[in-house]
Amino acid sequence: MIKGIMPPITTPFERSEIAYDKLEQNFAKWNKTPLSGYVVMGSNGESVFLTREEKLRLVDAAKKNMDSGKILIAGTGSDSIKETVSLSNDAADRGADYVLVLTPSFYKEEMKSGAFVRYFTEAADRIKIPLIIYNVPRFTGVNIEVDAVATLSNHGNIAGLKNSSENMAHTAEIIGSVPRSFSVLVGTASVLYPGLAAGAAGGILALANIAPRECVEIQRLFDTGKHNEASKLQTKLIRANKAVTSRYGVPGLKVAMDMLGYFGGDPRSPLAPLCDKDRKDLKSILKTAGLVD
């Protein structure tokens, strides 16, 4: 079972090419924290801007630089089952422990439970390592329903779900509908504590790129029954989390990394770097949250 906190790591670019040395520096810092593992090629990794070769090189780089005690999850999903299977198996060969597979989403009107069950069943049947379903309505425009997750949770090679919806009714109903061995991971730090309280196993959190210890601390407080403290820390981090996710997106997360001693750098085009005003606002939000001085 997958547990704990994992960042979907950003992909560092210099002059628009992947900067592997910067990635190494970031890993050196993250490795010292109690993070459970890493996700490469997630939404915050600008996966959609990478070529197939770049993706596989990223898996290699992560494997080489990460603490061997942690797990490695590779984001490999696209609408094409054929390509998803092929890329997933290549990632597995390079050492990924799990693949994180986005719901297909292009034909939105047809992407209902039946299509999701077909897609993930066929993919999981043919991928060598366990698959984690990735639901992120904000980016895909589709939302996987409880019944589809319930059905898929019984597949031997589907290990869990990353649910980036902030709708706690949805997450809680899913948790009530799947076996205990199926890991439901929240997808944003804003709902980490309520998610854990509802039975989630952990989270894949953009915020864990810049505040790994604080995210892990929420889970430790929860695990030791310190609900009030967990709730307080949760509340303190919400605005910071919103700033590096929905408000300022990946460009904001990267600026925050630069402010916190990691290498963030610029996003790849067509994303644009944050303007000065937004940088200032972001800094002020991170200060209020106690993340920067």
Next chain:
Amino acid sequence: MIKGIMPPITTPFERSEIAYDKLEQNFAKWNKTPLSGYVVMGSNGESVFLTREEKLRLVDAAKKNMDSGKILIAGTGSDSIKETVSLSNDAADRGADYVLVLTPSFYKEEMKSGAFVRYFTEAADRIKIPLIIYNVPRFTGVNIEVDAVATLSNHGNIAGLKNSSENMAHTAEIIGSVPRSFSVLVGTASVLYPGLAAGAAGGILALANIAPRECVEIQRLFDTGKHNEASKLQTKLIRANKAVTSRYGVPGLKVAMDMLGYFGGDPRSPLAPLCDKDRKDLKSILKTAGLVD
């Protein structure tokens, strides 16, 4: 401060006219439960289908039939500040303790924080009793942002917010941005426990029409530190709550009331009564939740 669990009560109709005797019967049952109060003319009360006279007669009827130890909240909001103030003050004269005022929503593109602050400030200035903001994106198509609630929470005559969004990040961020005297109430039973864990004061819950004791029990468990039990009961009720809210709507809630010894009856047109198949499915869901035998 408003605390506890309150149902937005359904409005009983017979031959499409309000059946005051049936309302009396329902109150007789609800009065025996530990509910904190009642909301008349809420979304589940089919308020939008009632004339002004009917609304005021409903306030009278509630006042007459309810346990005097409980509070009475009247839903009085519309896009017109003038009409909202007038109806609210008439409801106050008939004994309502609070008014629940919907966010204006017709001119969706202009309904941003500035407009919400203007609207609720002007309304609260002119209404005799305290006002509770009512945010329900599912019906209005607009969503009040954290900054607007934070500003409005400092108004002396705005007592709280009913937030029917299931987005826990939104609710938790609001709770972290308002004074402790400002009551944030969740608007659906599916997120009652996580809402309380985030600091909510209670809930105005459709499910409390049919399962008042269970809803109150979640809050009691939470208040006594029994998080696991609260979470378990929460999970057990989620599907039943979804059935009487988003899935089958007010017609479903009314059928469930009929199944549970209350008078539900038919909704007013253009809403249609549930078909037989949906009634069966609903019964089965209520059975699984342990609400009917």
Next chain:
Amino acid sequence: MIKGIMPPITTPFERSEIAYDKLEQNFAKWNKTPLSGYVVMGSNGESVFLTREEKLRLVDAAKKNMDSGKILIAGTGSDSIKETVSLSNDAADRGADYVLVLTPSFYKEEMKSGAFVRYFTEAADRIKIPLIIYNVPRFTGVNIEVDAVATLSNHGNIAGLKNSSENMAHTAEIIGSVPRSFSVLVGTASVLYPGLAAGAAGGILALANIAPRECVEIQRLFDTGKHNEASKLQTKLIRANKAVTSRYGVPGLKVAMDMLGYFGGDPRSPLAPLCDKDRKDLKSILKTAGLVD
């Protein structure tokens, strides 16, 4: 059959109260144009901000000031059939020729074809004057489907549809599905020419408040087979129309009226007057369209 161009007239306010003398001035100007009639209490009339008494006084004022050769349409719809019928009949008694009735929209998920057919059938059965269906997804969040309009078009007291959707496939499919005696009116000047080409009978157009002659001219050009000229004039007006509708809304339309010799004035709260920057942009757009010097 309803034909031609009609403005949904704005409601003039001074110190937030209806300024009947200003309304009289506006009518004096509009009466000299070839407009077919007027709509009071439409979306551009800020109908949702008016009390019942104000609405009826507006019908009186329109009737008194308008050219007797033109038709008067009163916007009277709300989710409540009972209130819609009552207000419609009161408007009829004061001289309205037609009522324009908004689709019910609060319970969005239930507002499908069946509910629309029930609502409009019951309303039309009980209203003394012919009813025009009003579909405006931008404000209501719901959209009436072709099949419902097709069914309703056979009701003896339903005279037509104002379709404010800019989706020409929707409008054209409706026109192909209703009797020729049923008037389909486009709801925004941006699609007047294509709508006429698809068989529409005219339009109820915000832009006709400030550019009545130009709007009528498009229809005249179309009627005389001058397609190229109609299309050119159409294209010339699109940006101006967008400015006084989706971009700057009712506040923008009112500013444009002030610029063009009508009384526009401020909208009612919570709408806010346009800021200076937006006024300048608007003026520049109206200049480009040849509407102001």
Next chain:
Amino acid sequence: MIKGIMPPITTPFERSEIAYDKLEQNFAKWNKTPLSGYVVMGSNGESVFLTREEKLRLVDAAKKNMDSGKILIAGTGSDSIKETVSLSNDAADRGADYVLVLTPSFYKEEMKSGAFVRYFTEAADRIKIPLIIYNVPRFTGVNIEVDAVATLSNHGNIAGLKNSSENMAHTAEIIGSVPRSFSVLVGTASVLYPGLAAGAAGGILALANIAPRECVEIQRLFDTGKHNEASKLQTKLIRANKAVTSRYGVPGLKVAMDMLGYFGGDPRSPLAPLCDKDRKDLKSILKTAGLVD
């Protein structure tokens, strides 16, 4: 300048692999019609389900089987500029005349005019053949604004726009904002005639897979000033077009092809073949439209 009617051709599969012989048969039929050209790897070609190799083989197959007097457009867009450029240039090397490039859409909130201008400028700068922008909000969840198209229309290597929005105000405003040499193509047969009347150069139409002659005939009628006939034929085809697009999607289009003597076959998973009931409904709609006997 690109003119006329082109089908975004479906990709025939047998046992889930591309059936090149069936493609050849389809081309044999299409080549006899007055279509201007073909689009491979469009939305109706299930491009998102194809691997990179399959896409390039499709370009080869199209080039081999198509009438040499027609043009070939290849759909090559993805969020990654790098991959879009690489795939586009490979398609160019295999004989494609134009590339049709989808708006990037993953980071929806950031995909505003600035991002679209950056994306298409960088792509067009580096692609060997002219680029056509592809806007399809139904699938991408984003919509390119008029100002971005106006800016991009001045780029020497951007030849046009396929606009699959049915919003005629949007299409007409774009046409009024670009040079006459920039081809605006409508993206669905339901708005072909109004689009042409607004100045469009033609259309890339799913319906042209099964009714190429009828689609071309609408344009011929328009070009010869026969507006009434064009409008009538347009209206006759709307329901059929809706059936093979929004209602039944690609699976429906493929069934219609089978009914009309082309090879349609099954879609690739996770899309599912049409059920029997839907097949019957579809047949009846095609009959009413006069497309099948």
